[in-house]
Amino acid sequence: MKKRSLSASLAVILTTSAVIPVSMQEVRATDETSSQVEVKEERVTAKDFLDLTVTALTFQHGSETMRQQIIDTWVKGEELKDLSMNIKRDEAARILVRALNKEGKESTLAEYQEKANKLGLFNGLSNSEMISKQDAVKILDNAKNVKNGGSNHKGVKEISVEDFVKSPGSFGYELSPDGNYITFNATWEKRSNVFVKKMNDDSEPVRVSSSKDRDIPLSFWKDDNLLYFKDKGGDENYHIYSTTFNGSKEKDLTPYPNVKVALLSSLQGVKDEILIMMNKEDTKVFDVYKLNVKTGKTTHVVKNPGNITSWLADRDGNVRMAVASDGVVGTVLYRDTEKDEFKPFIEIEAGDQVRPLGFTKDNKHIYATSNKGRDKVEVVKYDLEGNEEVIMSNPEVDVTNVLYSVEKDKVLYGAYVTDKTHYQFFDKDFEKLFRKIQNKIGVHESELVINNYNKEMTKFIVSVSSDVVYGKYYYYDSTKDKITELATLGSWLNPEKLAEMHPISYKSRDGLTINGYLTLPKNKEAKHLPLIVNPHGGPWARDVWGFNPEVQLLANRGYAVLQVNFRSSTGYGKEFLDAGNKQWGLKIQDDITDGVQWAIDQGIADPKRIGIYGASFGGYATLAGITYTPDLYAAAVDYVGISNIFTLLNTIPPYWKTTLDVYYERIGHPVNDKELLTAASPVFHVDKIKTPLFVAQGANDPRVNKAESDQIVEALRARGVDVEYMLKDNEGHIFLNEENRIEFYNAMVKFLDSHLKK
DSSP states (O other): OOTTOOOOSSOOSOOOOOOOSSOHHHHHHHHHHTTTSOOOOOBOBHHHHHHHHHHHHSEEOSOHHHHHHHHHHHSOTTSSSOTTSBOBHHHHHHHHHHHTTOOOSOOSHHHHHHHHHHHTTTTTOOSOSBOBHHHHHHHHHHHHHHHTTTOOSSOOOOOOHHHHHSOOSSEEEEEOTTSSEEEEEEEETTEEEEEEEETTSOOOOEEOOOOSSSOOOEEEEETTEEEEEEOSTTOOOOEEEEEOTTSSOEEESSOOTTOOEEEEEOOTTSTTEEEEEEOSSOTTSOEEEEEETTTOOEEEEEOOOSOEEEEEEOTTSOEEEEEEESSSSEEEEEOSSTTSOOEEEEEEOTTOOEEEEEEOTTSSEEEEEEOTTSSSOEEEEEETTOOEEEEEOOSSSOEEEEEEETTTTEEEEEEEESSSEEEEESOHHHHHHHHHHHHHHTOOGGGEEEEEEOTTSOEEEEEEOOSSOOEEEEEEETTTTEEEEEEEETTTSOGGGSOOEEEEEEEOTTSOEEEEEEEOOTTSOSSSEEEEEOOOSSSSOOOOSSOOHHHHHHHHTTOEEEEEEOTTOTTSOHHHHHTTTTOTTTHHHHHHHHHHHHHHHTTOEEEEEEEEEEETHHHHHHHHHHHHSTTTOSEEEEESOOSOHHHHHHSSOGGGGGGHHHHHHHTOOTTTTHHHHHHHOGGGGGGGOOSOEEEEEETTOSSSOHHHHHHHHHHHHHTTOOOEEEEETTOBSBOOSHHHHHHHHHHHHHHHHHHHOO
């Protein structure tokens, strides 16, 4: 669970090259025949050269938007005004020096050409000022050699599985409301527990929780009260616990069996009480309660009539907004006071997403994210008549995150993810502060997150992470302009020995642009590598650029790792999401298969050494991959994956049943789409499976029931197929206990190596 993460109605339940004017193939064909047939050398335009360079030196082969963004970093201002003109050697030099990240203090074309000559980019070429197609091939081959320079292609020293998957150290730093204390999670007795440290003194942190059975994923403050969430054995029925500052007294404030609790509002200005949601009266729906964090007393505030999927309180703690939905269509409801009846405010049609975020400081407007009437999710502001004002939008992707300040009563920034995370600021002072912190640490904006701050916004907790940096936490005091490092996650992992994650794009077989990420093993030539395709969970989720321990583990073992944001992934707009409706095992799987074929066509992947590994929906995609394309994969690992869509829909948690229609819409109806779901359920087609398979499952998984793994294992064993099966009785959906993670990943690596490194 990520700190402060919000789940949408679609909870993560499961969790051909671009057409360019002159292709590398055309250039190579010309080069190969030039010795046999006398031809006139054809010059290359600036546009052609830029397209060739993007294709050769990046992995953006399908997204014209991303290709253009890259080109914009290579060609600045008034440079190359007419791209239809033939490119000159010195102009090509400037592009290549920038593309290879070798730019220094060069300011003239002559200086760029001198740098290019030193790099050997024009080795083997004539002294002609203009560049021909044949020249372009040689130049880009030289550039690729420079890009891969310094590598002996022997890889890096193997790092232990434990170093990648054990607890990375203290995390989740958060300031108390007054800024005088700081909390964080750290390991005690092999479990994540809560610690408190007084700021600005030399006292040692004090452990205030004593969990030995499960990790504590999240803690938070209510004034001077410390609270945390914890479930039992992975059942995801989280309760709220309180603890004293010395940890001498811990109390389950919501001690109700089989009940799930969520925080609705911390009720600023209300002493000792918070608003929570519980499915105590009816396991299928959540009512609103006030909880006294001192005594544990709960008071029923709002009864759920049976169709409310979310609630929203105003700045005074009054519940005045709700969303009624069956998961497909619904209505945002509003009332003036808690004494009034809820009335329709905004209608939500099929495919629409309207998510109220919060009231403004004066309770007269509401901020929300919405794609109603548009393809992409945008940040909007409504008055109490339902009139909409768009605050932020992005033409390429959804807005994914918003930071609103109650004190300033305005949105400070919105975030969106293309290749990486980017920010759009709406407050100049806050942007100035953000850039100051960014420059002090020396990172790209995509690597920096503002985690927490005090009420006055003078003290901040920030974190930094990248593809090769697990994470760092810092404390910044703006009154002193002083930044202090608090913790380094995975301090034993040297970033210089870890693998870079490259944003990629390619075209699916039906012309859809598919984005994703390719992680290549460090110090290895990207040629004929064993490859693991790693489909994400959801499928209504997406992979993002950043540190991924399991991807780094696989790359450290010499594997290229391909992560694909196939159709139905979130973040790319309504149309892309809907393109995956009722496409499990069909076009969604084709997108994954096309990604593997792209990696093979690029010469990166060895077609005889392709593996597939995924968790949740990714586990389903793993089983579908070895069922419907059995000749493609030489090894497969299914981690809490679905084998039978009928039993999946029949065993989902009770609190998802009110929105069951969305699963029928997205996946298929067990009666109306019986043939479709039968064809898409791997358990009914085990006769096609011949790929070696390893299955892992948590016995208490409320999302993907244990029966999903049992079925596929039993069906294959009945055919005499030996399937490796790891079942953990004290786990749920994804293994959280450290010893189980270590055991699983050790077994997975051993299994993959035995089949893909022969």
